[in-house]
Amino acid sequence: MARPNPLLRNFPTRVRLDGAEYPLGWRFTDCIPVILAYEDEALTVSEQQEILFRRLFPKPPPEHQRAPALLLAIRFLDGGISEQDEQEENADEE
Numbered sequence: 001m002a003r004p005n006p007l008l009r010n011f012p013t014r015v016r017l018d019g020a021e022y023p024l025g026w027r028f029t030d031c032i033p034v035i036l037a038y039e040d041e042a043l044t045v046s047e048q049q050e051i052l053f054r055r056l057f058p059k060p061p062p063e064h065q066r067a068p069a070l071l072l073a074i075r076f077l078d079g080g081i082s083e084q085d086e087q088e089e090n091a092d093e094e
Contacts, residue, residue, distance in 0.1 A: 015072045017065045024076065025056040031077060 011026040025031070037043055037051040052073055053060050061069045 012076060015069065015076075017061055017068055017072070020061075022061050022069070023058050024073075025058060026076070030055045034073075035077065 012024055013026055014021045014023050016022075034052045034055050037048045040048070043051075049070060052070065053066070056073050056076075057069065060066075
């Protein structure tokens with residue numbers, strides 16, 4: 001299955017969690033610091049996630065929605081591909 005090219009469609013500007021919409025920082029100036037934080041071995045996972053939330057969610061979701069928001073943000077940074085999509089794609093190739 002061919003992946004859709006994320007450069008050929010508009011980037012999302014908001015995400016929906018439990019019926020509420022939250023603005024999403026989609027510009028490269030928002031995304032690059034998050035990607036660099038996740039590559040920085042000196043930062044803890046909590047610190048990396050805090051950078052992600054500060055950069056990508058100008059209006060942060062409530063605490064109980066942070067886990068699904070984190071998954072949506074990572075999927076966004078991965079070009080719309082989730083881990084499950086990637087596993088299914090790899091299984092199709094075998």
